[in-house]
Each structure stands twice: as C-alpha cells, then as structure tokens.
Amino acid sequence: MQETREIIDGCLSGSRRDQELLYRRYSPRLYAVCLQYSGNTDEARDVLQEGFIKIFENLSAFSHEGSFEGWMRRIIVNTALEKYRSKYYLNRIDDIDELAEPMADPGTDDFSGLEAGDLLNIIMELPPKYRMVFNLYAIEGYSHKEIGGMLKISEGTSKSNLSRARDILQKKVKVLTGITKRMVNV
Amino acid sequence: MFDKEPNIDIVFRNGLKDLEVLPPADVWANIPAMPVARRRFGMVFRIAASIAALLTLSLVASWFSGNNGTVTSGPELASMFSDSEISGVADLQKPSAIIRKLTAVAPVSNPVAIPEREEEATIENSTSLSLPAIALSQDEADESDRKETNTHTTEDAIIVIPQRFSAFPDQTGQLALVEPNKSGDERFSLGASLSPSMGFSGAPEDIRLAELLSSEKGVPTYSTGLTFAYKLSPRFSIQSGIGVASLGQIVTGIDVFAGLSDFYAVKGSYLYRVETSSGMVVSGNTDLYLSDSKNRVGTFIPGGMADPSKYPLTQVDDKIHQIFRYLEVPLLVRYKVIDRDIDMNVSGGMSYGFLVQNSAFAMDGNNMIPIGHTEGVNIHTFSSQVGLGMEYSFSKVISFNLEPVFKYYMTPLSNLSGTLSRPYSFGLLSGFFVRF
Numbered sequence: 282m283q284e285t286r287e288i289i290d291g292c293l294s295g296s297r298r299d300q301e302l303l304y305r306r307y308s309p310r311l312y313a314v315c316l317q318y319s320g321n322t323d324e325a326r327d328v329l330q331e332g333f334i335k336i337f338e339n340l341s342a343f344s345h346e347g348s349f350e351g352w353m354r355r356i357i358v359n360t361a362l363e364k365y366r367s368k369y370y371l372n373r374i375d376d377i378d379e380l381a382e383p384m385a386d387p388g389t390d391d392f393s394g395l396e397a398g399d400l401l402n403i404i405m406e407l408p409p410k411y412r413m414v415f416n417l418y419a420i421e422g423y424s425h426k427e428i429g430g431m432l433k434i435s436e437g438t439s440k441s442n443l444s445r446a447r448d449i450l451q452k453k454v455k456v457l458t459g460i461t462k463r464m465v466n467v
Numbered sequence: 468m469f470d471k472e473p474n475i476d477i478v479f480r481n482g483l484k485d486l487e488v489l490p491p492a493d494v495w496a497n498i499p500a501m502p503v504a505r506r507r508f509g510m511v512f513r514i515a516a517s518i519a520a521l522l523t524l525s526l527v528a529s530w531f532s533g534n535n536g537t538v539t540s541g542p543e544l545a546s547m548f549s550d551s552e553i554s555g556v557a558d559l560q561k562p563s564a565i566i567r568k569l570t571a572v573a574p575v576s577n578p579v580a581i582p583e584r585e586e587e588a589t590i591e592n593s594t595s596l597s598l599p600a601i602a603l604s605q606d607e608a609d610e611s612d613r614k615e616t617n618t619h620t621t622e623d624a625i626i627v628i629p630q631r632f633s634a635f636p637d638q639t640g641q642l643a644l645v646e647p648n649k650s651g652d653e654r655f656s657l658g659a660s661l662s663p664s665m666g667f668s669g670a671p672e673d674i675r676l677a678e679l680l681s682s683e684k685g686v687p688t689y690s691t692g693l694t695f696a697y698k699l700s701p702r703f704s705i706q707s708g709i710g711v712a713s714l715g716q717i718v719t720g721i722d723v724f725a726g727l728s729d730f731y732a733v734k735g736s737y738l739y740r741v742e743t744s745s746g747m748v749v750s751g752n753t754d755l756y757l758s759d760s761k762n763r764v765g766t767f768i769p770g771g772m773a774d775p776s777k778y779p780l781t782q783v784d785d786k787i788h789q790i791f792r793y794l795e796v797p798l799l800v801r802y803k804v805i806d807r808d809i810d811m812n813v814s815g816g817m818s819y820g821f822l823v824q825n826s827a828f829a830m831d832g833n834n835m836i837p838i839g840h841t842e843g844v845n846i847h848t849f850s851s852q853v854g855l856g857m858e859y860s861f862s863k864v865i866s867f868n869l870e871p872v873f874k875y876y877m878t879p880l881s882n883l884s885g886t887l888s889r890p891y892s893f894g895l896l897s898g899f900f901v902r903f
Contacts, residue, residue, distance in 0.1 A: 309487035
C-alpha cells in the first residue's frame with residue numbers, strides 16, 4: 282500500500298489520482314465524524330465535502346509532526362463547528378448558572394452488546410447543542426472553557442448541555458441494550 | 468484515569484473510535500481538483516540543486532573543451548591573456564601568443580607547415596613544436612611589430628596554440644610546456660561548496676544549562692550552497708551567495724515510547740515538552756509517550772486524565788534528535804596571501820541565517836519518527852567565520868578550494884532566558900569555482 286507521505290507529496294504536486302487515493306483512504310472514517318457532529322446525512326455530506334476542500338487547500342501546511350488523520354479530523358470538526366455556528370447560533374439557549382457535572386455510576390451498566398452504528402445513531406438523535414458539547418468534551422477531549430470559546434457559550438452552559446446529553450444518552454443506551462438483550466434471549 | 472469518568476463517555480469514545488461509514492458516491496465528484504501548492508522551501512532546494520547540477524555539467528564541459536585548440540581574434544586574445552598570466556615565462560608576453568604568418572618572421576630554418584593563406588588556422592593536438600618555427604621572443608615580436616606597424620591588418624593570420632609553450636627550448640630543443648594560467652582578468656567567480664563540520668556549544672555559567680548540556684551531544688553537520696565572488700584586486704575579493712547550514716544535537720536519556728494512540732484518544736495539542744539547551748521541544752505526535760529521569764520532560768496531559776506509563780507501550784528510542792536548518796547569506800572578504808600554483812587564502816566575514824527547518828525526532832532503527840519542534844529557537848541568526856584555505860586552479864576558469872573554517876554564532880541559538888547556547892563549529896569547506 283502506498284505510504285501516506287507519498288500520497289501527500291503526490292497531492293501537493295497536483296496529482297488528481299493521489300488526491301482521490303487520499304479521499305478514498307480517509308473519507309469513511311471522516312464521514313463517520315461528520316455524521317457524529319451533523320445529525321443528518323445531508324449536512325454530513327456537506328461538511329465532508331467542505332472539509333476535504335480545506336484539507337487539500339491546506340495540505341502544504343501539514344508538517345508531518347503528529348498524526349495526519351488527527352490533523353484531518355480537526356479540520357473536519359472545525360468545519361462542522363462552523364456549520365453549526367452559522368445554522369444554530371440564533372437558536373442558542375440562554376446561559377444558565379454553572380452546574381456540577383452529574384457523574385454516572387461507573388461500571389454498573391453493561392453496554393457491551395452495542396454496535397458502533399447504534400452509538401452513532403443515538404448520538405445523531407441528540408439535539409444539536411447537546412450533541413456538539415458531548416462530542417467536543419467526551420470524544421475530542423476539550424475542556425468546558427475551550428468548548429465555551431468554540432460555541433460562544435459560557436462554561437456553565439457547556440456543563441449543563443453535557444449533563445443533559447449524558448442523561449439522554451444513558452436512557453437511550455439502556456433502552457437499546459435492553460432490546461438487544463431481549464433479542465439475544467429470544 | 469478512565470475509571471473516574473462517567474461510563475457513558477467511555478462507551479461512546481471507544482465505540483466510535485474506529486467507526487467507518489462509506490460516504491455518498493457523489494461527494495468526491497463535487498470536490499474540485501486542487502491546484503498545485505508546493506512547499507516553499509522545497510522549491511528553493513530544487514532550484515539550488517538544479518543550479519548545482521547545471522554548474523557541474525558546465526564545469527565538465529569546460530574541462531573537456533579546454534583541451535581543444537581554438538582560433539580567435541586579437542582583441543579576444545588580449546582579454547584572455549594578461550601580462551601576469553604566463554607564469555614562469557617572463558619573456559613570453561601577450562603579443563607572442565599571437566603568431567603571425569610565417570612570411571613576416573625571418574629567418575626560419577624548419578618551418579612548420581602552416582598555411583600561407585592569410586586566414587585563421589588551427590594547429591590541432593600539437594604537443595611539441597620546433598622553436599624557430601613559430602615562437603618569437605618579446606624583443607623579436609616588438610621588432611617585428613615595429614617593422615610591420617603599417618602593414619598589420621586584420622588579414623594577419625592569428626594562431627593560438629592549444630597549449631602554451633615557453634619561448635625557450637628545453638634540452639631536447641622542443642618547446643617546454645608551460646603551466647596554464649591560473650589567475651586572469653576574470654573578476655567574477657561562481658562556485659558550489661560543501662562544508663562538513665562538527666558543532667559544539669560553549670561552556671555555560673548557568674547551572675541548569677550546564678546540566679542540560681551534559682546530556683547533549685553535537686552531531687556532524689554541514690553547510691552547502693552557491694557562492695558568488697567578485698575580485699576587487701589581484702589579491703582581494705568579496706564573496707557572497709546563498710546556502711543551507713544544518714545544526715543539530717542529540718538529547719540523551721529521553722525514553723520515547725510509541726503506541727499511545729491505541730489507548731488514549733487525545734485532541735491535537737502538544738502532549739509533552741522537553742527542556743533542552745537550545746529551547747523547549749514540544750511533542751505534537753499524539754502516538755508518543757516521553758519520559759526521563761532528569762526532570763526535563765513535562766506533560767500537557769491534564770491531571771487525572773491518563774497515566775500513559777501504565778499502558779503497554781513499545782520503546783523506540785532513548786534519545787531525541789534536534790535539527791535546525793538555516794538559509795544563510797554570507798558576506799566574506801578573501802585575501803590571497805600566496806599566489807602560486809596552489810594559492811593560499813585567508814577569509815573572514817559574517818553570515819545572516821533564516822530558520823527554514825526546525826524538527827525533533829526519534830529513530831526506530833532506520834525509521835525516523837517525528838516528535839515535534841523546538842520552541843524558542845531564534846529565527847534570525849548572525850554568525851562570524853574565519854578560514855584559511857588553499858586554492859588550486861585546474862585551468863584558467865576552474866579551480867578547487869579546500870578551506871578549514873571556524874564558525875561562531877554571535878546570536879544564541881535559543882531566545883529563551885536561561886538557555887543561551889552559542890554554538891560554534893569547525894568545518895572543512897571544499898568546492899569548485901568557475902571564473903568568468
């Protein structure tokens with residue numbers, strides 16, 4: 282298999298074939314990220330398309346330090362954030378007082394039977410503001426302060442949204458797990 | 468660390484980590500072909516390499532063409548042969564390089580068969596000729612000039628012997644081969660040079676810096692580039708050009724482990740910093756875990772988030788390599804101390820450097836693993852250098868230079884306080900030069 286570095290060099294030299302090779306290699310994983318942030322396939326395909334255009338435009342800036350996939354993922358996430366800000370900014374919820382993060386009881390739930398596709402569907406069903414905060418905090422590892430800056434909300438709102446997102450996800454996962462177990466027992 | 472987080476976060480983080488979903492088929496068709504966006508300095512290096520290749524070809528071509536006789540006119544010859552060109556043959560001056568048609572020279576006992584026609588002609592592949600046939604001493608030439616002052620026209624046959632000969636015969640009665648000219652009127656020269664060197668850092672007063680330096684080693688480095696010189700006088704010349712200077716060091720005692728990304732999904736910021744004498748190395752490779760026993764490695768991983776030392780990671784190296792490359796523009800003065808077959812030169816001057824590459828990496832066997840870069844490295848540097856060199860001329864236009872050089876960086880490599888390291892290096896500059 283052709284090395285990623287060779288493909289990047291080919292893309293930089295203007296090779297359309299290498300650009301397509303890069304797209305074919307990484308688009309499935311990045312499209313999953315788009316779906317995770319977008320909530321529906323139409324918006325996800327727009328994010329993927331815009332994101333890849335940015336990736337190609339900025340490819341020369343990649344310094345080969347760190348993960349190339351991580352670099353692309355950040356571009357995709359930023360593209361999804363721009364989309365979210367332009368679409369949902371006017372519908373933002375009011376800031377509320379800072380809330381303590383409710384901690385789920387660790388290790389008491391058995392979610393082992395869940396497929397990745399199920400998890401993606403659950404996360405896509407979340408309201409956008411909860412989905413964004415959950416993705417940025419739980420998946421990407423950003424702090425509430427950073428998330429507040431990205432989404433133009435307060436840290437308190439970020440924590441609140443995260444709390445509500447977790448509640449919703451917990452319930453849906455439990456329901457789905459129950460259904461799965463019942464199906465296995467049948 | 469994960470067991471302190473809500474379980475639902477872990478479920479989604481791990482569950483979605485490797486998820487792949489095929490995108491709609493028409494997305495690729497809507498992504499336009501991207502224009503060529505070449506890396507800036509890659510282009511510079513390619514141009515420099517092309518020029519160096521062309522120069523090499525030119526030198527080879529000049530070398531071969533220099534062995535063939537040529538026919539040219541008087542003014543061109545006058546510019547080619549100055550009074551000082553013909554070393555070791557004081558009486559063979561410029562006019563004697565021009566051999567007039569035989570009818571103007573008397574008496575001739577064993578004339579060489581040179582065409583009587585008043586045309587330019589060439590003697591090819593001649594290695595020895597009978598003296599009386601063609602050569603004139605300066606006095607004879609002058610006398611001949613006086614006698615023919617009124618008759619010299621462009622119709623005079625002008626012959627340039629492919630290799631020059633002494634006006635005086637050797638013991639065999641043949642013309643003695645004369646050393647080719649090595650210093651003409653050519654004032655410009657262009658060359659390509661390479662200087663391998665060894666870098667060192669000065670002894671610091673700062674205790675911490677001394678401690679850091681004790682764990683660091685200089686590595687063989689090099690400078691290479693194109694040089695352009697202008698001769699102000701027979702002995703003085705100024706020199707400039709453009710080149711790349713590479714500096715580097717090895718930081719020992721840093722254990723580098725790979726495989727962190729298999730266990731710990733992180734965002735894209737730097738995870739580790741490593742204190743070195745030349746600045747702070749920041750690690751942008753999220754797959755690596757760094758540690759050492761000298762309190763040089765710090766982590767940006769938030770407390771309680773993870774303890775990578777507990778993961779089964781693979782150690783790939785026990786040191787870090789730092790490389791800094793500067794695009795350099797020197798300005799030097801060169802003085803020719805001895806002007807012989809092998810010239811001796813002293814040179815000195817300054818160079819301005821602009822940082823074009825700053826990288827830190829580990830080695831896994833022969834594979835280079837990027838770590839990150841060094842923060843605080845000065846983008847602009849000024850260095851001074853002195854050299855004592857030898858120059859050997861292969862021909863009138865081509866010479867080879869060999870010059871031990873001492874170089875000292877006047878600006879410290881790092882602009883971080885407490886890490887003022889001023890490296891110096893000893894190198895051996897060598898290169899070919901062509902004059903024009």
